[in-house]
Amino acid sequence: MIDAEEKIVQMADLEIDPAQIAAYIALLAEEIEASVDKEPGVLMLHAVSVKGSPAKIRILEVYAGRAAYEAHLKTPHFLKYKLATANMVKSLDLVALDPIAMCSK
Structure with missing residues (x-):
């Protein structure tokens, strides 16, 4: 069991070029x-708009x-994702979060 205080939890807020959203x-x-499948230290990645x-x-x-987070950034x-999307991302803000209650099925 991983202690909640050790986890890195963050929200990435991105603005994407509307003309390139599908790509x-x-x-x-x-x-x-790939991250969830190949990296045991990636516990969850959920993307929404x-x-x-x-x-x-x-x-x-x-x-x-x-x-685990630092290793993820080097995979x-x-x-590949960062390079391929560099001209699509108009803005990126990473917000550090404190987990309170996280549960999923």
């Missing part, structure tokens, strides 16, 4: 699937700890 979503879905504003993307990220699949 961005395809790359994001590929990256999320703001209702009525598909270019406003929010990603809830949960990592087992600082080492081939993450680096």
Whole structure:
């Protein structure tokens, strides 16, 4: 069991170029699937868009700890995503979060 205090929990708030949203979503879905499948330290990645504003993307990220997060940033699949989407992302803000109650089925 991983202690909640060790986890890295953050929300990525992104604004995507509306003309490239379909391509961005395809790359994001590929990256999320690879990260969750291949990295034991990636506990959860959930991506959503703001209702009525598909270019406003929010990603809830949960990592087992600082080492898992830093390792994630160096993986081939993450680096591919960052490079391929660099001209699609108009803004990115990472918000550090404190977990309160997190549960899923």
